[in-house]
Amino acid sequence: MTSAPTPQRSGLAVVGGGKIGEALVSGLVRRPGAAEGIVVVERSPERAAQLVQRYGVRSLDLAGAAAACRVLLVAVKPQDVDALLALLAPHVDPGHLVVSVAAGVPTARIEAALPTGTAVVRVMPNTPALVDEGMSVLSAGAHATPEHLDEAEALLSAVGQVRRVPESQQDAVTALSGSGPAYFFFLVEAMIDAGILLGLPRTLAADLIVQTALGAATMLRDSGEHPVQLREAVTSPGGTTIAAIRELERHGVRAALIAAIEAAHDRSVELGR
Ligand SMILES: NC(=O)C1=CN([C@@H]2O[C@H](COP(=O)(O)OP(=O)(O)OC[C@H]3O[C@@H](n4cnc5c(N)ncnc54)[C@H](OP(=O)(O)O)[C@@H]3O)[C@@H](O)[C@H]2O)C=CC1
Numbered sequence: 223m224t225s226a227p228t229p230q231r232s233g234l235a236v237v238g239g240g241k242i243g244e245a246l247v248s249g250l251v252r253r254p255g256a257a258e259g260i261v262v263v264e265r266s267p268e269r270a271a272q273l274v275q276r277y278g279v280r281s282l283d284l285a286g287a288a289a290a291c292r293v294l295l296v297a298v299k300p301q302d303v304d305a306l307l308a309l310l311a312p313h314v315d316p317g318h319l320v321v322s323v324a325a326g327v328p329t330a331r332i333e334a335a336l337p338t339g340t341a342v343v344r345v346m347p348n349t350p351a352l353v354d355e356g357m358s359v360l361s362a363g364a365h366a367t368p369e370h371l372d373e374a375e376a377l378l379s380a381v382g383q384v385r386r387v388p389e390s391q392q393d394a395v396t397a398l399s400g401s402g403p404a405y406f407f408f409l410v411e412a413m414i415d416a417g418i419l420l421g422l423p424r425t426l427a428a429d430l431i432v433q434t435a436l437g438a439a440t441m442l443r444d445s446g447e448h449p450v451q452l453r454e455a456v457t458s459p460g461g462t463t464i465a466a467i468r469e470l471e472r473h474g475v476r477a478a479l480i481a482a483i484e485a486a487h488d489r490s491v492e493l494g495r
Pocket residue numbers: 237238239240241242243263264265266269297298299300302305306323324325326346347348349400401
């Protein structure tokens with residue numbers, strides 16, 4: 223008896239149209255003609271309809287999405303991954319590539335829930351994919367070939383930069399670039415509050431801080447200089463900046479950031495258990 227041929231498919235199904243699912247879809251549909259190849263699978267029909275209306279993608283159930291799409295991108299909460307994989311497994315065949323963005327969840331756990339030999343790539347993206355400035359970090363599962371990694375990289379490079387790491391580094395990556403945008407938003411929020419305290423109108427304070435963040439990020443990326451050199455160039459002898467830096471050090475902000483990122487790493491490890 224010959225086995226059934228593996229279907230040839232193209233297209234991407236984003237399973238879980240929440241915050242990161244939407245960020246990825248919104249970036250990916252900017253490529254001309256891409257929307258017709260993208261399917262969303264959402265358990266809330268209202269949310270599915272919203273995504274269809276916003277991005278011109280299709281909405282299907284899991285079986286329909288698996289029949290139509292080669293890449294199945296799992297973007298549900300880590301706590302929902304096992305239940306989702308149980309529903310997905312009967313529809314997965316060797317023609318699929320499964321990409322998971324779930325924090326902490328190891329490829330081995332995903333592979334164990336799917337048909338033997340399924341190609342799985344674990345990715346940690348981040349929400350700046352919304353503006354094509356994402357950072358996505360990839361690791362291959364046991365059955366993912368270099369071609370599978372290339373395919374995942376091609377997909378994610380449409381919405382920002384891509385790096386590859388051994389899977390053992392993914393919890394640290396999650397703590398740095400996965401959660402990282404939130405740390406910057408938190409800092410910006412606090413700095414705008416400081417502007418309010420000093421009597422500036424909120425919109426002006428926000429404009430000043432957002433442009434300063436953008437300028438500083440561009441210098442970090444483009445100047446080729448170390449963050450310490452860039453900070454020293456702002457810090458005039460006997461001036462304002464050193465007065466602020468002394469307060470940041472006195473309040474342990476550096477240690478707080480290191481501890482915060484370590485906590486995010488530890489939570490990622492915990493989510494993977
Ligand atoms: N947010 C971020 O910046 C990042 C998130 N991630 C990872 O992405 C994943 C999603 O995170 P996030 O987008 O923040 O979470 P959300 O809760 O915003 O999105 C998850 C979505 O998946 C839906 N869902 C759950 N189960 C199913 C199912 N069986 N079929 C279809 N849809 C389902 C949820 O529906 P419902 O609301 O009904 O539960 C929800 O809309 C997580 O694993 C997270 O670790 C990775 C990188 C960055």
